[in-house]
Amino acid sequence: MNTNANLESFSYDDKIVRMFLWATLLWGAVAMLVGLIIASQLSFWQANFGLEWLTFGRLRPLHTNAAIFAFTGNGIFAGVYHSTQRLCKTRMFSEGLSKLHFWGWNMIIVAAAITLPLGFSQAKEYAELEWPLDIGITLIWVVFAINFFMTLKQRREKHIYVALWFYISTIITVAVLHIVNSIEIPVSLMQSYPVYAGVQDALVQWWYGHNAVAFFLTTPFLGLMYYYLPKMINRPIYSYRLSIIHFWTLIFLYIWAGPHHLLYTSLPDWAQTLGMVFSLMLWAPSWGGMINGLLTMRGAWDRVRQDPALKFSVLAITFYGMSTFEGPLLSIKSVSALAHYTDWIIAHVHGGTLGWNYGLLAAMMLYLFPKLWNTTLYSVKLANAQFYTATVGMVLYIVALWAAGITQGLMWWAIDDGGQLVYPDFVETVMRIMPLYHIRVVGGTLVLISFLMMLYNLIKTAQKGTIDDSKVYQAPAMDQNAEPNAKMHRKLEGMPFVFTVWALIAILVGSVIEIAPSILSNNYIVKDSRIKPYTPLELAGRDIYVKEGCYTCHSQQIRPMADEALRYGAPSEASESIYDRPFQWGSRRIGPDLARIGKKYPDVWHLRHMMDPRSVVPKSIMPVYTWLFTNKTEYKVLTKKLKVMKSLGVPYTDHEIQKAVAIAKAQAAEITRGLADAGIDMKMQDKQIIAMIAYLQRLGTDLMKEKQE
Amino acid sequence: MKSLKSAVLSNFDQPWMPVFVLLLFFGLFVSVVWWVMRKDSKTYYDKVEQLPLQDLEEIKQVEGEQND
Structure with a gap:
């Protein structure tokens, strides 16, 4: 009876999870549709119909922003809000903040979908949105952070499970990246100039850009993997120890890798080499995560046949391994010399965003919809068809662009015995890869179709299910004195705020060492008196x-x-x-x-x-x-x-x-x-x-x- | 300020600094690995890795019953 006296009753807020799930589906379809439109424009230049709002230059930022921040963003939030409540055995801290987070974030996306085609852009990749929206993003992110950390504070489970560490690192690092890269002086309501210029701007931008990949498309997804994969197969992850080691090494190393986007540019050599070496080291913790994911599947591989969510999990983890092998490879200077500026890079990022991010979100949604609507998946057959359509589409897309990238890179390189370019006309190298662009359109179409199949399947699942938010659960309040003799990391695992500070230090070390010299040193670049400001x-x-x-x-x-x-x-x-x-x-x-x-x-x-x-x-x-x-x-x-x-x-x-x-x-x-x-x-x-x-x-x-x- | 700044920056030319930092970070890595791999931590990790699998049982509310 004594233990029962400590039990506290509570319910989970699943309404907010369902809202984020619908937003994920909506923006996922939009992001892929816009992607398909701009892919078609490379095949058929007329495909903007002569309209300025639909040109490749204006829609490409919309495609990348929609894919990263709208599609995967809402997907991350859905997973974070669902799993954090379960892992902390508590309801989200504030329903008001949750709603503000949802509507604020999605209003910003709507604003982006309007302003980017109109040409309001800062022209920094994945950071194109103008300053009023930058401020909006910052505020909403703070709302999310308060809501998340206060939920951690009122948790009923002492230990902070590894998935939550990945969420913590995401929240603090994205805040640092976004704020530092968005320091700009407004000229008018919808225009601004960054405080950074030239090399410095490039360095800050790619520190941001690369870590948008790291802390928006990787760490939160690893967190989701560490929660949902064990749930789907009902067994714990392969190695909790490996998850600790690869978490700390991953966040420490990732932050340094940005300069690999600037190899052979006028960025100082030492910064380029630093970026390359750290990128190579990243291979280890990345594969630590992948191996931990795949080995969790041991003994449960037979279930992949029946469960489409597991199919997508395995696809996602496999693509994660492939992309994180390819990334360090591309960061080697001599490989970058060929691959940079070509479609190989486009193939690489789509291996990540389609294979890993779409794959894992599909797995999560195919698992979550039946759960949250208290029913079974509308059609397993359709989900399997979605899986094969998506996989074939991705492979077509990626292989076509690998071939296009290497072909074009080699054609640019080609110099004949007389020391002349073999293909002096640039457009010649474009014509050679046109057939591959057409194949890309076919691959992209298949991926979009697969997404629409899932959309239909999940709408039907929700329709046949019922929502029941009246479920009540009980758990004992957290006992602060449960482990008086706990050792260092053990304590750290139970102290979200101290943990957060350590994670912040881990990401700031690399950031400061790389960026500070460009801001502090007068000798960072050699000045030339011939260079004058623009008229x-x-x-x-x-x-x-x-x-x-x-x-x-x-x-x-x-x-x-x-x-x-x-x-x-x-x-x-x-x-x-x-x-x-x-x-x-x-x-x-x-x-x-x-x-x-x-x-x-x-x-x-x-x-x-x-x-x-x-x-x-x-x-x-x-x-x-x-x-x-x-x-x-x-x-x-x-x-x-x-x-x-x-x-x-x-x-x-x-x-x-x-x-x-x-x-x-x-x-x-x-x-x-x-x-x-x-x-x-x-x-x-x-x-x-x-x-x-x-x-x-x-x-x-x-x-x-x-x-x- | 400027002299302080240049004094700090001149330290970037000290060859022992990168070596020291390399050893520091590598040492940190080795100690984390050692710490995580300690034998007596196994029971603890065995426990916490179960966390995602521990779904709470739904409580069927009976009319009039108090939960506190």
Whole structure:
């Protein structure tokens, strides 16, 4: 009777879990549909229907943000809210905060789906959303953190199970990453400039970008794996000890790996090498997690035949192992030399997001829907069909892009005996991989179909089931003195706040050592007096370049390799991008590099190219940019833009700032006059195309000047 | 401030620093592995790894009964 006296009654909040599950299904379908649209645009350039809101440059950020933050984000939250309550034997701390979290997060996604096609973008990958939304994300994340940590505090189970550690590291690291990478100065309601420029911006951005993969697509998913896999097969994980070791090594090492996105760029060599070495070391803890997952299946493999959720679990863990083998491989400098800027990288990320993330979320949802609706899965047959459709689709997608990436990379490299490029026309290398782009569309379509099968299956499951939120459970209150003699990590496992501080330290070590020198040291990059700030008109053009998402297809960073020197010119230097806010180095060359495009062609070439790319490059797959000829350049805001730039340290004079509009208009008039022979009316001078030409013609030209010192 | 900053940064050229940090981190790793693998921790881990499998039994509420 004595023990019964301590029992406390409570119920779980499963309504919030169901809400996040529906959001996961909705945004998953949207993310894949947008992905399919932009994949089709590479196969058929007309597939934006001539609309500016549907171009690859504007929809690609929507696709990545929707896949990462909307689809997997809601999926993570569903799993976290469901499993945390069970593991802590308590209800979520606050129903109000849970609802605020759900609606706030999903409102931000809706805002993203509206603003990104409209071109409001910071042009930093997976961090494109503008500053008001950045603030919104921060606030909602804090709401989530308070709700989660307070739930931990009121838990009725002393030990904090390993899944919860992964959630803790996710919450604190994503907060650090998002805040540091989003420090920006607003110019207007929907535009801002980052405080970082050039190399520094690149370093911070890829520290963020890589760890978005690590702490949004990996650690929370490992947490989900550690909870749901044992649940599905009703046996504990293979090794709890291994989970401790691989947790700490994983979060400590992951944070250093960002610079592997910048190999052979003008980032200092030591930072590149650091990124590469830590990426290689990551192979061990990543495979620790994979092996722990797969070995948990031992003795239960026969059940994979009957249970589609288990099929997806095994698929997900296998893809996790494949992707985390491929990642370190791609981080080796000599492999990166071939793979960087090609579709190999796109194949790699889809192995992760489709195989691992979609796979694990499918497993979780196929398991959770029957549970939460107190019924059985509507159709196991349909779920099996979904599994095979998804797998075939993924394999088609990934293999096609592996082949495309390696083919194009080798074609870029090829130099003949005479020291000339074998494929001097960039578009030739694009034409060669077009059939593979078509196969990608087929693969992507199959994956989308598989997702819609699941959507139908789960809606039907919910329809035939019933919701019962009246279930009451009992558990004894947590006894603080249960283990008076517990040792260090044992205690740590029971102290969420101290644990959190240690996890924070583990991720800050790498962050500080890598990023601090770029901020503190005056010698981080060698300065060059020839590099001057952009003129007001060029800056206006640059902002259009940013808005159109040109970086999604064009890099601005020439690597120190023979073929790149022949094709694009001298290697890019760190000093060249000191005024670039944001940096526009890019990560993929669907079209050629633009770092030294300035003065390579006459103005009229660019004019024709934007109006109809195929009039100057017959086989080009670039969409037409006709709206640049009708939309007006925003002159008025230029004074404000220059002021903000000056506050960030760009040496504009007061005269330049005051006369910014007049200076810009004068340059625009000059460019337009030069286009008179092409039949261009002077009325064109206030159109965006002129600003765009001014910017493009500036790129890389500073170093053509005589060195002054 | 500047002299302090440059004094700190000049330390980055000290060759013993990376070696020290390497040994520190490796030592940390070895001790974590040693600590986790200790023999007497087995019973504890055997217990906690069961946590996700311990679903609570639903309590059937009887009219008028008090739960506290």
